[in-house]
Amino acid sequence: MMMLTALAEKIGIADAGIVALLGYGVVFLGLILLLIVVAILGKAFTSGNKKAEKEPESAPAPAPVVQEPQLAPGSAGQLKLHDVPPKTAAMLMAIVADKMGKPLNELRFISIKEVK
Amino acid sequence: MSINVGEILLNLWNDSGFAAIFSGFLSSGGWQNLVMIIIACVLLYLGIVKQFEPLLLVGIAFGCLLSNLPSAGLYNQELWTNFMDANHEAYHSYGVIMREGGLLDIFYIGVKAGLYPCLIFMGVGAMTDFGPLLSNPKSLLLGAAAQLGVFAAFFGAVAMGFTGSEAASIGIIGGADGPTAIFLTTQLAPHLLGAIAVAAYSYMALIPLIQPPFMKMLTTAEQRKIKMVQTRTVSKTEKIIFPILVTVFVALLLPDTAPLIGCLMLGNLFRETGVTDRLSDTVQNALMNIVTILLSTAVGATMVGSTFLTAETLKIVVLGVCAFVLSTCGGLIGGVVMCKLTGGKVNPLIGSAGVSAVPMAARVANKEGQKANPANFLLMHAMGPNVAGVIGSAIAAGFLLSVFG
Numbered sequence: 001m002m003m004l005t006a007l008a009e010k011i012g013i014a015d016a017g018i019v020a021l022l023g024y025g026v027v028f029l030g031l032i033l034l035l036i037v038v039a040i041l042g043k044a045f046t047s048g049n050k051k052a053e054k055e056p057e058s059a060p061a062p063a064p065v066v067q068e069p070q071l072a073p074g075s076a077g078q079l080k081l082h083d084v085p086p087k088t089a090a091m092l093m094a095i096v097a098d099k100m101g102k103p104l105n106e107l108r109f110i111s112i113k114e115v116k
Numbered sequence: 117m118s119i120n121v122g123e124i125l126l127n128l129w130n131d132s133g134f135a136a137i138f139s140g141f142l143s144s145g146g147w148q149n150l151v152m153i154i155i156a157c158v159l160l161y162l163g164i165v166k167q168f169e170p171l172l173l174v175g176i177a178f179g180c181l182l183s184n185l186p187s188a189g190l191y192n193q194e195l196w197t198n199f200m201d202a203n204h205e206a207y208h209s210y211g212v213i214m215r216e217g218g219l220l221d222i223f224y225i226g227v228k229a230g231l232y233p234c235l236i237f238m239g240v241g242a243m244t245d246f247g248p249l250l251s252n253p254k255s256l257l258l259g260a261a262a263q264l265g266v267f268a269a270f271f272g273a274v275a276m277g278f279t280g281s282e283a284a285s286i287g288i289i290g291g292a293d294g295p296t297a298i299f300l301t302t303q304l305a306p307h308l309l310g311a312i313a314v315a316a317y318s319y320m321a322l323i324p325l326i327q328p329p330f331m332k333m334l335t336t337a338e339q340r341k342i343k344m345v346q347t348r349t350v351s352k353t354e355k356i357i358f359p360i361l362v363t364v365f366v367a368l369l370l371p372d373t374a375p376l377i378g379c380l381m382l383g384n385l386f387r388e389t390g391v392t393d394r395l396s397d398t399v400q401n402a403l404m405n406i407v408t409i410l411l412s413t414a415v416g417a418t419m420v421g422s423t424f425l426t427a428e429t430l431k432i433v434v435l436g437v438c439a440f441v442l443s444t445c446g447g448l449i450g451g452v453v454m455c456k457l458t459g460g461k462v463n464p465l466i467g468s469a470g471v472s473a474v475p476m477a478a479r480v481a482n483k484e485g486q487k488a489n490p491a492n493f494l495l496m497h498a499m500g501p502n503v504a505g506v507i508g509s510a511i512a513a514g515f516l517l518s519v520f521g
Binding site: 022024033035 | 249253254261268279283357366504515
């Protein structure tokens with residue numbers, strides 16, 4: 001503790017160099033260890049998801065039911081939404097219209113699908 | 117008893133700041149306060165007209181203006197000098213501050229106790245999506261590489277004659293993280309708080325000007341054109357586990373970082389749980405705004421002429437910009453190394469976002485990437501190193517606090 005107090009008051013160039021290198025090393029060490037932990041967490045989740053995807057294949061599954069994508073309300077049956085909530089779809093259409101500089105009622109959207 | 121109007125008017129005049137100005141104020145060191153009032157007006161101009169970090173700079177500038185007005189008594193430097201003097205009866209006595217201090221002294225208690233920076237960090241956590249970092253954990257290395265400026269500036273500050281504690285506080289400017297810089301400086305070198313806060317926030321506002329030349333210098337045109345592939349989708353459960361995991365892990369590794377990381381991750385947990393939306397909203401908006409007002413005016417109040425107008429302030433300004441530049445270079449060098457190791461799959465520009473400054477640094481990386489290749493969208497890839505930089509600078513602060521605290 002006495003040494004640390006002394007460091008806080010006056011510190012030589014050589015000591016400063018050691019503290020700087022040590023500090024940079026500690027930051028790297030801390031984040032590398034965190035990287036390992038996060039990578040393990042990610043692997044655990046991705047492998048868990050893959051298992052969950054494979055399981056229905058092995059089980060004697062009932063006859064596959066092809067579900068039509070949900071039709072967006074108020075779209076006169078034109079626009080099909082694939083795993084996209086209507087609110088998000090509305091926002092996306094507004095952004096596209098804005099970027100293209102055209103009014104929304106002059107554009108025709110056929111389907112919106114989330115890229116996974 | 118009759119009222120003596122003349123005496124009342126005379127007392128009013130004697131109590132006024134104008135009387136102070138005409139009775140030797142300027143010759144007894146008051147000129148420094150006058151210079152600080154001019155500096156406050158310049159900072160107000162930069163905040164309001166040029167929009168340099170206006171949410172903070174306007175408050176800092178106005179705090180500076182208030183504390184330098186003669187006779188106003190809103191901030192009393194000597195109370196805080198006594199507060200830090202182990203031989204004085206007011207040593208570490210918040211009671212004395214509450215009893216004798218002005219309004220800005222009372223605001224400053226929250227800075228001194230480390231309350232405001234931690235609450236700001238909670239808001240930052242609630243506004244941050246760690247998804248890009250979780251989908252590409254290698255970003256953490258770029259966040260670490262971009263702390264180069266912290267330790268290089270620390271070394272430079274010692275070489276320029278600062279003490280270890282002061283050098284540590286100056287170095288953390290390179291972390292490009294205002295709350296962390298304020299938190300560390302309050303603990304280690306409170307007399308430098310005004311200069312360090314102004315330098316940190318001013319340079320953060322200047323990131324779009326500071327970084328691009330070094331981005332071009334350290335990367336080739338071909339490297340800047342690299343398009344990065346889309347990363348995996350991160351599940352909600354991962355996002356909920358992450359803040360808990362980081363808090364436990366980092367607080368065990370560096371306990372001095374616990375207040376900052378704990379608040380950052382608590383805010384993020386509010387955001388991700390999906391059952392604390394009201395708290396997340398409060399932390400992101402109402403609380404963040406209130407604390408920003410208190411923090412900025414209190415920090416500005418510490419810019420008193422006698423402590424600010426020194427050669428040290430000029431050195432801090434120079435060291436601060438060096439810290440920013442070196443942190444940017446550190447991140448870019450990390451990015452170039454990662455680009456080579458992955459066979460050209462990583463665009464090295466995202467390394468520059470490893471300095472915290474969320475999300476400005478990531479936006480600059482995206483913009484420079486699009487200049488090289490208009491079809492290049494680096495924003496989400498740059499957000500990974502960007503949020504890693506927040507954790508990295510908190511770890512750097514924790515290390516410096518454990519050595520010099």
